[in-house]
Amino acid sequence: MDFLRPRTLAEALALKAERPDAVPIAGGTDVMVELNFDHRRPAALLDLTGIGELAGWSTSDAQVRLGACVPYTRVIAELGEWLPGLAMASRTVGSPQIRNRGTVGGNLGAASPAGDTHPVLLVSGARIEASSTRGTRLIPAEDFYVGVKRNALADDELITAVHLPVRAGAQQFSKVGTRNAMVIAVCSFAIAIEDHRVRAAIGSAAPTPRRVREAEEFLSAELPWGSPLPDSVGRRFGELVAAAAEPIDDVRxxxxxxxxxxxxxxxRTLGWAWQELLGKDFPMGIVKSRSHRDRG
Structure with missing residues (x-):
């Protein structure tokens, strides 16, 4: 197995073009597990840990550009106010050690249906920045997941960043696991409510993470804006979310x-989001341009 270690993004893209069989590795929280259990034996590994262009985040025009190699711990510490749903999901990932190493970019690259950040990316309207020597394109999160552990990247592309709007309403995330920590989701759910619109998505309950359109449309029409939430609305919303799933029986x-x-x-998650909306006002505002690079 070859180990490729570029120092710049341009060099990494050139190597990926030359070696499309090279598997990118940053935190290694998924790839190394597969290697250790001999579930995967790629011809080459492409180490992205030394590339500064991937290790920072910036804001401009009410958007956050999150570098592919920013670890979960920094998402939690630095972006909780602007991307609360993503910060919530990041807090549920593995152990402190895993959160120090793992990244949203790695979660996307693995494209596991059980990935914790996927439902949040779907409800946030995230776009995945995919780069190659041919150029850069933005892939909507809804088009990124194409099958079990399969994504829309071309063979010569790398995930370089994720673009997310700054929160303008309420966002919530929750998941069920077999224990309280270091757990792979049995199922997960995310919701975003803003401007009288609802987005909701499920994880670990279908071949890919997915939006639940019928449930969204029902809730957008039935929510009593500015008033307490009727139990009947919450119950029907839950039924529609469950009906949109295509789960399997497995060990979890x-x-x-x-x-x-x-x-x-x-x-429950709808209830939390509704209480958040009733108790707070979220003006859109304009976020001043900022840039944050790796502090390591």
Missing amino acids: GTAAYRRHALSVLAR
Whole structure:
């Protein structure tokens, strides 16, 4: 196995063009597990840890550009106010050691249906920045997941950043696992409510993370804006979320349990988001341009 270690993004893209079989590695929290258990034996590894262009984040025009190699700990510490849903999901990832190493870019590259950040990226309207020697394109999160552990990247492309709007309403995330920490989600759910619009998404309950369109449309029409939430609305929303799932039976849970758990998660998470909206005002505002590079 070859180990490729570029020092600049341009060099990394050139190496990926020459060696499309090279597997990118940054935190290594997914790739190294697969290697250790001999589930994967790539011809080459492309180490991205030394590339400063991937290790920072910036804001401009109410958008955050999150570098692919920014670890979860920095998302939690530095971006919780602007990207609360993503920070919530990041707090549930693995152990402190994993959060220090793992990245949203790595989560996207692995494209596991159980990835914790995926539902939040879907409801946030995230766009994935994919770069190659041919240029750069932005892929909407909804188009990025194409199958179980499969994404929309071309063979010569690398994930260089994720673009997310600054929160303008309420965002919430929750998941169910077999224990309280260091757990792979049995199922997960995210919701964003802003400007009288609802976005909701599920994870670990279908071949890919997905939006739940029928549930979104129902809730957008039925929410009593500015008033307490009727129980009947929450119950029906949970039913529609569960109906949108295509779960399987596996060692972490049955399909029936996943559907039931999603219904409960949807009701509870909606309740938290609604309380957030009733208790706070979220003006859109304009975020001044800022840039934050790796402090390591």
